[in-house]
Amino acid sequence: WLKLCPRVSGVERGMSMSGAMVSGFVFSAALCLALVGAEEENVTAPYVSPDVRGLHFVETFDGEVWSRWKHSTAEKYGGRFQVTTRSTEALVGDLGLQVPEAAKHYGAAVKFEPINVKDGDSFAVQFEAKFEDGLSCGGSYIKLFNSEGQNAEDFDSDTRYVIMFGPDRCGATNKVHFILQHKNPVSGKWEEKHLSSPPSVPSEKKTHLYSVLLRPDNSIEVQVDGEKSFSGSLLKDLMPAVNPPKEIDDPSDSKPTDWVDDAKMDDPEASKPDDWDEEAPFRIADPSASMPSGWLEGEPLKIADPKSKRPDDWDDEEDGEWEAPVIENPKCSVGCGKWEAPMINNPDYKGKWYAPKIDNPNYIGEWKPRQIANPEFFEDENPYQIPTIDSIGIDIWTMDKGIIFDNIVVDKNPEKVVDFGKATFKVRNEIEMKQDKETSSGSWFQEYLDWVFNNPVPVLISIVVLLSGSFLLCCRSPSPPAPPATTGEGSQSTPKRKGVREYSTKARSASPSGKKTEKAAGDDAGAPTSEQDKKED
Numbered sequence: 001w002l003k004l005c006p007r008v009s010g011v012e013r014g015m016s017m018s019g020a021m022v023s024g025f026v027f028s029a030a031l032c033l034a035l036v037g038a039e040e041e042n043v044t045a046p047y048v049s050p051d052v053r054g055l056h057f058v059e060t061f062d063g064e065v066w067s068r069w070k071h072s073t074a075e076k077y078g079g080r081f082q083v084t085t086r087s088t089e090a091l092v093g094d095l096g097l098q099v100p101e102a103a104k105h106y107g108a109a110v111k112f113e114p115i116n117v118k119d120g121d122s123f124a125v126q127f128e129a130k131f132e133d134g135l136s137c138g139g140s141y142i143k144l145f146n147s148e149g150q151n152a153e154d155f156d157s158d159t160r161y162v163i164m165f166g167p168d169r170c171g172a173t174n175k176v177h178f179i180l181q182h183k184n185p186v187s188g189k190w191e192e193k194h195l196s197s198p199p200s201v202p203s204e205k206k207t208h209l210y211s212v213l214l215r216p217d218n219s220i221e222v223q224v225d226g227e228k229s230f231s232g233s234l235l236k237d238l239m240p241a242v243n244p245p246k247e248i249d250d251p252s253d254s255k256p257t258d259w260v261d262d263a264k265m266d267d268p269e270a271s272k273p274d275d276w277d278e279e280a281p282f283r284i285a286d287p288s289a290s291m292p293s294g295w296l297e298g299e300p301l302k303i304a305d306p307k308s309k310r311p312d313d314w315d316d317e318e319d320g321e322w323e324a325p326v327i328e329n330p331k332c333s334v335g336c337g338k339w340e341a342p343m344i345n346n347p348d349y350k351g352k353w354y355a356p357k358i359d360n361p362n363y364i365g366e367w368k369p370r371q372i373a374n375p376e377f378f379e380d381e382n383p384y385q386i387p388t389i390d391s392i393g394i395d396i397w398t399m400d401k402g403i404i405f406d407n408i409v410v411d412k413n414p415e416k417v418v419d420f421g422k423a424t425f426k427v428r429n430e431i432e433m434k435q436d437k438e439t440s441s442g443s444w445f446q447e448y449l450d451w452v453f454n455n456p457v458p459v460l461i462s463i464v465v466l467l468s469g470s471f472l473l474c475c476r477s478p479s480p481p482a483p484p485a486t487t488g489e490g491s492q493s494t495p496k497r498k499g500v501r502e503y504s505t506k507a508r509s510a511s512p513s514g515k516k517t518e519k520a521a522g523d524d525a526g527a528p529t530s531e532q533d534k535k536e537d
Helices: 010-041 415-441 443-456 458-475 494-509 512-526 533-537
Strands: 057-059 069-071 080-084 097-098 103-116 124-132 137-138 143-144 163-171 172-185 190-195 208-214 219-224 227-233 245-251 264-266 283-285 301-304 327-329 343-345 357-359 371-373 389-398 403-411
Touching: 057 103, 097 143, 124 143, 124 163, 143 343, 143 403, 163 208, 172 219, 208 415, 371 533, 403 415
Parallel strands: none
Antiparallel strands: 057 403, 069 103, 080 097, 097 403, 103 389, 124 208, 124 403, 137 163, 137 389, 143 163, 143 389, 163 172, 172 190, 208 219, 219 227, 245 371, 264 357, 283 343, 301 327
């Protein structure tokens, strides 16, 4: 700066250099914060394919997904799933099955080696779901079924499933479904058995892990994010119950015509009292009230303003008939018009008379149809032994896009399935928690950072203009220095001395003891000076 601006005084150089340094510091700090913020926000980890050894079926959506999965050929499924990464990645490069468009039906299925739950076996199914745009109305559940030899593309909404499991939210519905289709071996009918108290769906947009574990003691456990959300029994906590009742109502039975099921009756000996007036009104005019003194019944509440006059330029043909504005009647300070007494509750009001109730001597009791043996009764003591499963299908309709399925696992060892979730979901969840925390705590900075990176041209132009302005300010041409002058004592007042004197005077004026310094400066100013100094002063 000093070499580029040799004509600038030392004071001006210092001030200009300070401004440039401040500007440079501000931009450097802003750039530093932006880079640090961007680095801190980038809390990610590279995706590593999980270890799937020992698990019956795992779908991570790696590799040739559409060689395994098939879109349903049914006409209703207008939506087409996509295999893609998340919009905000936690595990960089990890793929999932995404719903790309809202307000459409989606259907796809995959087949795998059949799994048979035999005596003493357990069963578990688990998957991840992420709602990148939230879930306002739609499902994100999966269906496990037996293809019975059909192709995966033949799957549709009419395909009978064994288990339907996963989140569903729309209107009053907000639950993680577990529905077991159970076959009645007597009638041959399949019936849906719903979880009596299903957990609710998490509301935020992070990835969540959904697990259901069935064990040989007929226990069922539903986990969300690896935490127990429901625990119960397949025999006690499904609606309707797995096993039907032994007896049912006889459909041919009907209540006898003379059956009395009213426990109370009107007292036949009671009668309405003679002084009971059912016609008496509930409210009446207050008989003790009287019209206040000064009330003018013959006076109107509103009158034409007597002070108002017809305008001189009023034309009845063009403006219509002129009418004076209406004002409050000044005579009605107490009241005007017809006076009416205020209404009060009628002390004689009793309402409609009813006879008092007494015990009914003919009461028999509440009628119930007789019970007969249930012709469809059976007893399944091991509902955990679910039917054979060899396929998974996704059949959903949703008003939200951005739903992503990932890491679907099916196995007969619940502990292995849970461990798989810990190895995959836990890593992702920890990263997403950090990302969510940074987003919520620094949203204002992130908005600023996004604007800077999304608008690089105006930002760079602004930086160049400000730095150029600082350079021009530093190197501006100063006023020509005053010629040397001689004081009354023969000494010279050079521009350098003058600049130092002006600078020290300004510094004293700006100091906390301004008044004292100004006075001192005034005394110094009273010293003899040359004519040129006086002009300069």
